[in-house]
Amino acid sequence: MSMFSMSFLFLAQSKSYTLSIIRDYLNTQILFKYSNIFSLLMWCASISYIVTFYQKKCSKKVYLVDFACYKPFPNGICSKELFIKQTKSGGNFKDESIDFQKKILDRSGFGDKTYVPESLLKIPQNISIVEARKETESVIFGAINDLLLKTKMKAEDIEILITNCSIFNPVPSLSAMVVNHFKLKHTILCYNLSGMGCSAGLIAIDLAKQLLQVHQNSYALVVSTENTNSGYYLGNNRSMLVSNCLFRVGGAAILLSNISSDSQRSKYHLKHTVRTHKGSQDTCYNSVFQKEDETNKITGVSxxxxxxSSAGFALKANITTLGKYVLPLLEQFKFVSTFVVKKYFNNKVKIYTPDFKLCFDHFCVHTGGKAVLDEIQKVLGLSDFQLEPSKMTLYRYGNTSSSSVWYELAYCEAKGRIRKGDRIWQIAFGSGFKCNTAVWCALRNVDPIKEINPWSDEINEFPVDVSI
Structure with a gap:
């Protein structure tokens, strides 16, 4: 073989060898590249599985484990006749003011067993921070003690605490009062809502829901009440005298959880909360207003x-929003179509009011007064049976402000009406002006025999005739 041929063969073999090296290198890089991608995908899948597993374990659903309503002692019972007698004996009111309060009570829908604090049964009435604090402590501590007993919970297991009271807001706050009395842990998240009126209880539920979306495996305690002593008005302005007649002692404690295993023992699952605020409109903002009267500069709630009209306006806005979540499509179509026709074609067309009876089994409407309940009954087309819990609560306990919707739900439980899958609609109104609602779904049948609530020992006496 010639030197040229040998050289050519060597070059050819070298080229082949070089190409082989290059090919092997490229294959290695490709394999390395794809192995990295495969590893990355496996890593992402693993993380996704872990996150999904953790989310399932730490459910974002909010459960109502149980609740308790405070029942005051018998020495706080105040009939309408006794209330007027105490009003006269104090010497603070003119004869026409006393007559006006009597008319309000006669039309209130109250019975003769509502409760007032002992400070208002004294002669003269003792309006002071000391007495207000005594009232609030007895209500709040009593409700929480009952709740802890029912749920067999330890106070130190509570991670979130929300209290609400519109009128009485001492320093330290009511939430601090609870922490001190029950010796809650120092890391607890505390919130105290004030000045938000009778709908603050459902605002507190919504706040608890938002917090439970963030803080996993947690219990939230909501305490709703109002203070009758600090809200009592000693002047003669008629717009301020109404609240004297309507508000009574009451309070509720509610335990919420986002722990998935609690679904087995909880009573309800929170489906929706809808908050409506009409404070941007002056008439709504001024409809409930704490101020001094014009003559004696005495503070009261006007x-x-x-x-x-503010309540009706806020309610319509609220149910318009809520309807998107709960109403059947046909009901939504009827509402939207009449709304469009009225707005763009014929202003005389009446907007269709959806039939919420198709969505809910039980209605708990805030006991703002007989006139309020009658108007809500008319607007929503509710039967006397459907509004019975609200009317009986107004009759037996009066207007207990933000806790009233819980006395109503307790009434339904005591009557044995709560069955698994039932849907409950709580509606409350408050200063600002606000309308807030909460929707619950029953997770199990509630056996009235096993229940202990403020209605248990007298539920067979109800319903009573409250017609005037």
Missing amino acids: LSKELM
Whole structure:
């Protein structure tokens, strides 16, 4: 073989060898590249599985484990006749003011067993921070003690605490009062809502829901009450005298959880909360207003003549939002179509009011007064049976402000009406002006025999005739 041929063969073999090296290198890089991608995908899948597993374990669902309503002692019972007698004996009111309060009570829908604090049964009435604190402590501590007993919970297991009271807001706050009394842990998240009126209880539920979306495996305690002593008005302004007649002692404690295993023992699952605020409109904002009267500069809560229209306005806005979540499509179509026709074609067309009876089995409407309940019954087309819990609560306990919707739910439980899958609609109104609602779904049948609530020992006496 010639030197040229040998050289050519060597070059050819070298080229082949070089190409082989290059090919092997490229294959290695490709394999390395794809192995990295495969590893990355496996890593992402693993993380996704872990996150999904953790989310399932730490459910974002909010459960109502149980609740308790405070029942005051018998020495706080105040009939309508006794209330007027105490009003006269104090010497603070003119004869026409006393007559006005009597008319309000006669039309209130109250019975003769509502409760007032002992400070208002004294002669003269003792209006002071000391007495207000005594009232609030007895209500709040009593409700929480009952709740802890029912749920067999330890106070130190509570991670979130929300209290609400519109009128009485001492320093330290009511939430601090609870922490001190029950010796809750120092890391607890505390919130105290004030000045938000009778709908603050459902605002507190919504706040608890938002917090439970963030803080996993947690219990939240909500405590709702109002203070009758600090809200009592000693002047003669009629718009401020109404609240004297309507508000009574009451409070509720509610335990919420986002722990998935609690679904087995909880009573309800929170489906929706809807908050509506009409404070941007002056008539709504001023409809419930704490101020000094014009003559004696005595502080009271004034209820304006626009209160009912403000409530109706806020309710319509609230149910418009809520309807998107709960109403059947046909009901939504009827509402939207009439709304469009009224707005763009014929202003005389009446907007269709959806039939919420198709969505809910039980209605708990805030006991703002007989006139409020009658108007809500008319607007929503509710039967006397459907509004029975609200009317009986107004009759037996009066207006207990933010806790009233819980006395109503307790009434339904005591009557044995709560069955698994039932849907409950709580509606409350408050200063600002606000309308707030909460929707619950029953997770199990509630056996009235096993229940201990403020209605248990007298539920067979109800319903009673409250017609005037």
